[in-house]
Amino acid sequence: MSFSALRQTEHSHPLVYKAFGAIPDGERHLQRILEFDRYWDASSETAVPVIRPGSELPVNAVPCGTFDLIYAGGTLSFLHAAVMAKRYNRSVLVFDRYLPAKSTRDWNISREELLRLADTGVFSEAELDSVIVRRYKTGWVEFFKQDGSQKRLYMQNVLDCAVDADHMLGLAKERVLSEPQNRLLDGTTFTACYRFPDHIVVEVADCKGELFYYRAKVLVDVMGILSPIARQLNRGRPQTHVCPTVGTIASGFEHADFDTGEILASTAPAEIGPGTGRQLIWEGFPAEGRNYITYLFFYDEVDSENDKTLLGLFETYFRLLPQYKQPGSDFVIHRPVYGIIPAYFHDGFSLSRVIADDRIVLFGDAASLGSPLTFCGFGSMVRNLHRLTEGLDRALRDDTLTKESLAAVSAYEPNVASMANLMKYMCYNAKTDEPNFVNDMMNEVMIVLDQLPPRYREAMFRDELKLEELLTVMLKVAWRYPKILYATWEKLGLPGSVGFLKNLAGWAFSTTK
Numbered sequence: 001m002s003f004s005a006l007r008q009t010e011h012s013h014p015l016v017y018k019a020f021g022a023i024p025d026g027e028r029h030l031q032r033i034l035e036f037d038r039y040w041d042a043s044s045e046t047a048v049p050v051i052r053p054g055s056e057l058p059v060n061a062v063p064c065g066t067f068d069l070i071y072a073g074g075t076l077s078f079l080h081a082a083v084m085a086k087r088y089n090r091s092v093l094v095f096d097r098y099l100p101a102k103s104t105r106d107w108n109i110s111r112e113e114l115l116r117l118a119d120t121g122v123f124s125e126a127e128l129d130s131v132i133v134r135r136y137k138t139g140w141v142e143f144f145k146q147d148g149s150q151k152r153l154y155m156q157n158v159l160d161c162a163v164d165a166d167h168m169l170g171l172a173k174e175r176v177l178s179e180p181q182n183r184l185l186d187g188t189t190f191t192a193c194y195r196f197p198d199h200i201v202v203e204v205a206d207c208k209g210e211l212f213y214y215r216a217k218v219l220v221d222v223m224g225i226l227s228p229i230a231r232q233l234n235r236g237r238p239q240t241h242v243c244p245t246v247g248t249i250a251s252g253f254e255h256a257d258f259d260t261g262e263i264l265a266s267t268a269p270a271e272i273g274p275g276t277g278r279q280l281i282w283e284g285f286p287a288e289g290r291n292y293i294t295y296l297f298f299y300d301e302v303d304s305e306n307d308k309t310l311l312g313l314f315e316t317y318f319r320l321l322p323q324y325k326q327p328g329s330d331f332v333i334h335r336p337v338y339g340i341i342p343a344y345f346h347d348g349f350s351l352s353r354v355i356a357d358d359r360i361v362l363f364g365d366a367a368s369l370g371s372p373l374t375f376c377g378f379g380s381m382v383r384n385l386h387r388l389t390e391g392l393d394r395a396l397r398d399d400t401l402t403k404e405s406l407a408a409v410s411a412y413e414p415n416v417a418s419m420a421n422l423m424k425y426m427c428y429n430a431k432t433d434e435p436n437f438v439n440d441m442m443n444e445v446m447i448v449l450d451q452l453p454p455r456y457r458e459a460m461f462r463d464e465l466k467l468e469e470l471l472t473v474m475l476k477v478a479w480r481y482p483k484i485l486y487a488t489w490e491k492l493g494l495p496g497s498v499g500f501l502k503n504l505a506g507w508a509f510s511t512t513k
Contacts, residue, residue, distance in 0.1 A: 005030045013311060015318035019248075019333060029336050030311075032104060036340055037309045039226055047231040051357060054196035061194075063201060063215040065183060067091045068396060070202050070214055072190045072229075073222035074100030076364045076381050078172035079117070080220070080388060085182055086122045086175050088393040093214055094176060095185035095204060101173040103165035105337045106249065106293060107378045108261070108285055110157045110462065111135070116382055120389070122175055131168040133288035136160045139261035141446060141461075143439040144268055150439075151446040155454065158461045159263055162287045165378075188212075190228070193219055193360070200359040218392070218401055219360045225342045227366040233354040239302055241423055243341035243372040246314045247295035249287060252331035258286040263461065264442075267323050269435035270428040271316075276306045277430030279438040280316070282324045291334060294325055297341075299372065299426040310338050341376050342368040345424075346417045347499040349506035356406035363388060369411045371420040371463055379463075384411040414507035416463050418470070421500050424491045425484075432490045444481040448473055467507050 006027050009017045020026035069084060071077040074096030084090040094100055111132065117123045139160055142152040176182050187207040194201045202214050221229045230238040262284035270279040283295040296317040300306050307313075314336070321327065342365050346352040355367040363381070370380035381388075391409035395401055428438055449457040456473065459465045465473075478484050492500060 005034055013315045016314050019318055023333050033310045033338055037311055047236040049232055050192045050228045051232055052192055052194050054194045057194040057201055061213045063213045066215040067093045068217050069220055070216040071220045071222055075103055076377055077222035078169050079381055082172040082175035083120045083122050083389040085179050091181040093183045095188040097189040099186055100184055101169035105339050106165045107163040108159040109161055109379055111161050127171055131163050132161045133164050134162040134286050136261040137259045139263045141264040143442040144266045151443050153446040153450055155457045158458055160261055162285055195359055221362045221366045222364045224365040225340045230362055230366050233357055239342040239368050240345040241343040242302055243297050243299050244308045244310055244313050245295055245297040245341055246310055246317050246338045248333045249291050249293050249335045250333045251290045252328045253292050254326045254328040256292045261285050266439055272430050277428045278306055279428040299423050301427055341372040343372045343420055343423055344368040349502050351412040355410050357403045359401050361406040361409055371416045373423050380411050414510040418503040418507050419463055444477050448476040
């Protein structure tokens with residue numbers, strides 16, 4: 001292990017130092033984590049203009065290839081690129097600054113939702129079943145109560161399949177590379193793009209810093225939460241809320257239940273520091289063999305005073321893990337999992353975040369249109385893949401590649417936008433909230449859901465609630481827990497409350513419910 005990032009954590013984050021020192025490729029993972037953490041510094045800086053007019057293209061720039069689509073980012077982009085290449089016969093280039101088709105997380109989804117990918121004609125049902133490494137009999141949600149009176153809410157067909165993300169991406173990568181006109185570049189970083197009336201030129205740098213240029217009809221930004229394009233288009237504010245998430249894939253836990261998914265679980269009141277506070281939440285999912293995935297995360301506003309670094313959260317994870325799952329004598333960490341799940345508050349009746357420009361479109365976490373409460377990036381891509389691919393192919397055929405036309409090719413869903421607003425209630429505020437506020441509130445939600453037919457809980461945790469069903473849940477919670485009305489004012493305020501009503505109105509009149 002080289003003297004670099006890991007050695008620098010020896011005294012500041014001793015538990016991280018010990019754990020990552022024993023993890024295969026721990027130094028590389030730590031470098032990725034530190035890159036994610038640079039997001040917090042960048043969020044307070046002026047966005048660097050990376051979308052430039054064609055007139056600024058260096059005179060010596062000669063494109064190394066021409067494609068219909070160039071994908072910046074090589075993770076979820078492969079699902080989209082595979083369909084565009086195989087179903088629509090589009091030539092594609094995919095590049096990533098690290099190893100393409102490798103994820104920093106694994107995924108959970110229901111089998112019914114996963115099999116939507118078979119409808120594309122690119123993946124068979126047998127192939128999709130092959131990426132499921134474990135299915136659970138049931139799952140539950142539970143939030144801490146000091147007196148032990150918390151409601152454990154059980155549900156079926158919710159995040160009950162553990163998916164090997166790298167296997168899934170590998171299948172998609174094979175589809176892309178099966179067509180000779182397509183290319184894949186690793187160790188390649190996006191630096192800028194130059195726009196012309198009939199094409200766009202993308203500038204990238206290899207691991208030595210040498211610049212190369214590629215030409216396309218459309219640039220697809222799938223660079224995730226760190227996307228410089230998203231920062232420029234949204235004036236440096238591409239997210240309003242975030243969910244920092246860390247965890248491990250490990251074996252050797254004592255008394256792990258391999259038939260049950262622990263979808264959301266809290267084990268204590270909020271952690272409170274000087275002027276700050278975080279309601280920490282766990283997830284636990286059995287994986288392949290004897291492996292078990294545990295996540296620790298919290299919801300927060302982007303500009304809160306809380307420490308939202310993944311490095312700091314990992315130190316907390318290792319400190320608190322025995323309170324959630326007790327490591328046994330044969331406990332081994334096989335791989336860390338981590339990321340920053342983004343969210344965006346749409347202050348309007350429809351999509352208000354900028355997710356496109358002329359000849360540029362954003363997907364995945366770069367677009368920040370998923371719900372951090374449930375579906376997140378993978379689920380959002382799966383459920384919207386058909387319209388994201390069909391819509392982009394239609395725009396290419398019709399040569400309608402303006403900002404307005406490409407903005408219509410999006411994963412925006414009115415119901416998800418409204419549901420995502422509920423995340424604000426999960427953002428603990430030490431200045432206004434009692435220590436167990438989030439847990440108490442969520443217990444009331446679990447009690448209400450338990451009193452309603454099972455479809456309510458399943459739909460809520462799959463982002464499939466109908467508007468009238470959401471209103472039913474909200475009214476019943478308010479009746480049982482009047483404090484939620486005051487909390488609404490504290491969490492949303494007048495502008496946020498008006499914005500939430502706009503979202504609900506947009507959902508009510510939307511044609512895509």
